[in-house]
Amino acid sequence: xxxxxxxxxxxxxxxxxxPLHPERADRLRAxxxxxxxxxxxxxxxxxxVREASExxxxxxxxxxxxxxxxxxxxxxSRYLDPDTPVSGESFEAALLATGGVLEATLRVAEGDLxxxxxLVRPPGHHAEADHAMGFCxxxxxxxxxxxxxxxLKYQKIAIVDFDVHxxxxxxxxxxxxxxxxxxxxxxxxxxxxxxxxxxxxxxAGLGYTLNLPLSQGAGDEIYLKVFEQKLLPTxxxxxxxFLLVSAGFDAHRQDPLGGMRVxxxxxxxxTQALQNLAQDFCGGKTLYVLxxxxxxxxxxxxxxxxxxxxxEKK
Ligand SMILES: [Zn+2]
Numbered sequence: 518x519x520x521x522x523x524x525x526x527x528x529x530x531x532x533x534x535x536p537l538h539p540e541r542a543d544r545l546r547a548x549x550x551x552x553x554x555x556x557x558x559x560x561x562x563x564x565x566v567r568e569a570s571e572x573x574x575x576x577x578x579x580x581x582x583x584x585x586x587x588x589x590x591x592x593x594s595r596y597l598d599p600d601t602p603v604s605g606e607s608f609e610a611a612l613l614a615t616g617g618v619l620e621a622t623l624r625v626a627e628g629d630l631x632x633x634x635x636l637v638r639p640p641g642h643h644a645e646a647d648h649a650m651g652f653c654x655x656x657x658x659x660x661x662x663x664x665x666x667x668x669l670k671y672q673k674i675a676i677v678d679f680d681v682h683x684x685x686x687x688x689x690x691x692x693x694x695x696x697x698x699x700x701x702x703x704x705x706x707x708x709x710x711x712x713x714x715x716x717x718x719x720x721a722g723l724g725y726t727l728n729l730p731l732s733q734g735a736g737d738e739i740y741l742k743v744f745e746q747k748l749l750p751t752x753x754x755x756x757x758x759f760l761l762v763s764a765g766f767d768a769h770r771q772d773p774l775g776g777m778r779v780x781x782x783x784x785x786x787x788t789q790a791l792q793n794l795a796q797d798f799c800g801g802k803t804l805y806v807l808x809x810x811x812x813x814x815x816x817x818x819x820x821x822x823x824x825x826x827x828x829e830k831k
Contacts, residue, residue, distance in 0.1 A: 519631045519632070519827065519828055519829050520562055520629070520630045520631045520632075521560070521561055521562065521630065521631065521632055521633060521634070521824065521827045521828050522561065522562045522563070522564045522621050522624055522625070522630040522632070522633030522634070523558075523561035523562065523563055523564065523633065523634055523635075523636065524564045524566060524617040524618065524620070524621050524633060524634070524635035524636060524637060525545070525549070525563075525566075525617075525636045525637075526566040526613045526614075526617060528606065528609055528610045528613050529542070529545055529610050529613065529614060529636075529637055529638050530542040530545060530546065531604070531606035531607075531609075531610055532603075532604065532606060532607045532610035532611070532638055532639050533594065533602075533604035533606060533607070534602045534604070534652075535594065535602055538602060538652075539652075539773065539774060539811040540638065540639070540640065540652040540809070540811070542638070543813060544638065544810065544811070544813065544816060545636055545638060547813040547814070547816060547817040548636055548816065548817045548820050548821075549636070550817070551817035551818060551820070551821050552817075552820075552821060552824070555821050557821060557824055557825070557828070560828055561634075561824070562630060564617065564620050564621045564624060564630070564633060564635075565620060566613050566616060566617035566620060567613070567616040567617075567619075567620060568609070568612035568613055568616045569612050569613075569615035569616040569619060569655070569660065571583055573615070573616075573619065573660055573663075573664065574612070574615060574655055574660060576660060576663040576664075576667065577646060577655075577656050577659045577660050577663060577690050578644070578646055578647070578655065578656070579646050579647040581647065582646070582647045582648060582649075586603075586608055586611070586649070586654060586655075587608055589603045589604075589605070589607060589608050590605060590608040590609065591605040592605050593605065597648070597649035597654070598648065598649055598650050598651070600650070600651055600652055601649045601650060601651065601652055601653065601654070603649075603654065607639065607654065608654075610638070610639065611639050611654040611655045612655070614635075614637035614638060614639060614641070614655065614657055615641075615655045615657045615660050615661075617635055617637055618635045618637060618657040618658070618660070618661045618804070618806055619660065619661060619664050621633040621635050621804055622661045622664055622665060622669075622761075622804055623664075623669070625759075625802050625803070625804050626665065626669045626671070626759065626802065631801050631802075632792075632795075632801065632802070632803045632804065632805070632827050633804050633805070634764070634804075634805040634806075634807070634820070634823065634824055634827065635657070635804065635805065635806045635807060636807055636820070637657060637806065637807055638807065639652060639653060639654045639655075640652055640653050640657070640765070640807065640808045640809060641653045641654070641655055641656040641657035641658055641659070641660075641686070641687075641763075641806070641808065642656060642658060642659075642678060642680060642682075642684030642685075642686055642687050642763045642765070642808050643682070643684065643685055643686050643709060644656040644659075644686045645685065645686045645689060646686075646689065646690070650685070650686065650709065651682065651708065651709055652809070653686065656686045656687060656690060657806050658676055658678075658684075658687055658761050658763050658806050659676075659686065659687050659690040659691070661761055661804065661806070662674045662676060662690075662691070662697045662761055665759050665761075666696055666697065671758050671759050672696060672758060673696060673698070673755065673756065673757045673758050673759075674696065674697045674698070674757060674758070674759050674760075674761065675697075675698040675700065675752055675755060675757035675759070675760050675761070676691075676697065676698065676699045676700065676760075676761045676762075676763060677700050677701075677748070677752070677760065677761075677762050677763070677791060678699070678700065678701040678702070678703070678762075678763035678765070678808070679701075679702050679740075679762070679763070679764065679765065679768065679784075679787060680701075680703065680763055680764070680765020680766075680767060680768070680808040680809050680810075681703055681704050681707070681765060681767040681768040681772070681774070681775035681776075681777055681809065682703055682704070682707065682708055682709060682765070682767065682809065683701055683703040683705065683707075683709060683710075683711050683712025683728070683730075684699070684701055684703075684763055684808075685709045685710075685711040685712070687699055687701075687763065688701070688711065688712070688716065688726055688728075691722065691725070691726075692718055692719055692722050692726060693718065693719050693720040693721060693722040694718075694721060694722045694725065695721050695722055695724075695725045697725070698725045698726075698727070698752070698755050698757065699725070699726050699727070700726075700727040700728075700729070700748055700751065700752065701727070701728055701729065701763075702729045702731060702740060702743060702744075702748065703728075703729075703730060703731065704730075704731055704732070704733055704735070704768070704775065704776060704777060705728075705730030705731065705732075706730075707733075707776075712728045712730055713728060713730060714728050714729070714730055715728075716728050725755075727747070727748070727751050729743050729747055729748060731743065731777070733776045733777070734776065734777065734778055735768075735777050735778065735779075736770070736777065736778035736779055736780070736783065737778075737779055737780055737782065737783030737786065740768070740779055740783055740787060741783065741786055741787065741790075744787060744790050745790075749790060749794055752794055752798075753794065753797070753798070756798045757798055757799055758798070758799045758802070759799050759802050759803075759804075760791060760794070760795045760798075760799055760802065760803045760804075761803075761804050761806065762791060762803060762804065762805045762806065763806060763808045764805040764806060764807055764808060764820075764823065765807070765808030765809035765810055766784065766809065766810030766815060766816045766819045766820065767808075767809035767810050767811055769781070769784075769810065769812055769815035769816065769819055770815070771812040771814060771815035772810065772811055772812045772815055772816075773811055773812060774809075774811050775809075775811075781815070781818045781819040781821075781822040782822065784819045784822055784823055785822040785823065785825070785826050788805075788822075788823045788826040788827065789826050791803065792826065792827070803827075805823060805827075807820070
């Protein structure tokens with residue numbers, strides 16, 4: 518039986534973004550409820566969560582940014598960028614989100630788990646080295662990629678990002694490197710403005726960033742076609758030894774922000790394709806990390822379908 522881990526911590530619900538913000542605690546509550554109602558919760562192995570250390574976070578982020586973030590702890594809520602509020606509980610939530618992702622990474626890398634899904638917030642892929650951005654505080658997936666490379670000695674890590682928005686922070690973290698491949702499917706032109714097909718990396722990293730921009734309204738057919746024709750062949754050529762997935766569900770057809778038409782079945786098929794690839798190249802070692810997704814029903818059913826694929830229930 519496939520051993521699938523789940524990362525969650527109650528502190529993730531305490532990152533308070535205010536009453537009208539789309540990136541809200543109810544997102545995780547809806548996912549947990551749906552997992553229960555579909556009897557999936559009992560089949561997942563809980564991953565113990567810890568705080569990421571300053572050292573781990575500053576593999577990706579500047580020390581000044583870390584200090585500024587730390588100063589928000591136990592202070593009144595404020596905005597770090599026009600979209601990104603923090604409350605007094607946010608810093609701890611962010612450290613536990615990144616630390617939870619690192620613990621899951623370790624367990625998959627060591628074979629205690631086959632794969633895992635980190636149900637974390639705040640999300641991470643827009644967070645840049647020296648500033649918060651687009652609902653994101655610490656770039657969870659980028660820190661996990663560094664952890665694999667630095668601590669666990671993985672040589673070729675691939676990150677696939679299917680959130681509807683381009684993961685600017687992740688791209689910039691590894692733009693000049695060949696040991697960490699970043700591939701993104703996203704609506705373009707769209708927030709955050711980056712992610713054109715011409716952005717392919719630089720220096721030693723040239724050719725190790727793959728942007729697959731899609732027009733507004735793209736649905737399952739287009740996503741799966743781009744997977745088959747562009748993403749999967751490129752990843753096969755790269756032959757990664759670990760696959761990290763920035764799993765955002767704001768390309769879902771019901772999402773209020775995304776403007777795309779992907780269904781939960783589309784996300785299931787993309788997941789199956791990534792799992793097949795991982796079986797061929799990295800002994801099935803994958804980790805899915807939650808990014809966006811703002812329609813509670815679309816988000817929660819999509820996460821359940823992804824987990825059903827990971828549990829090999831199809
Ligand atoms: Zn997004």
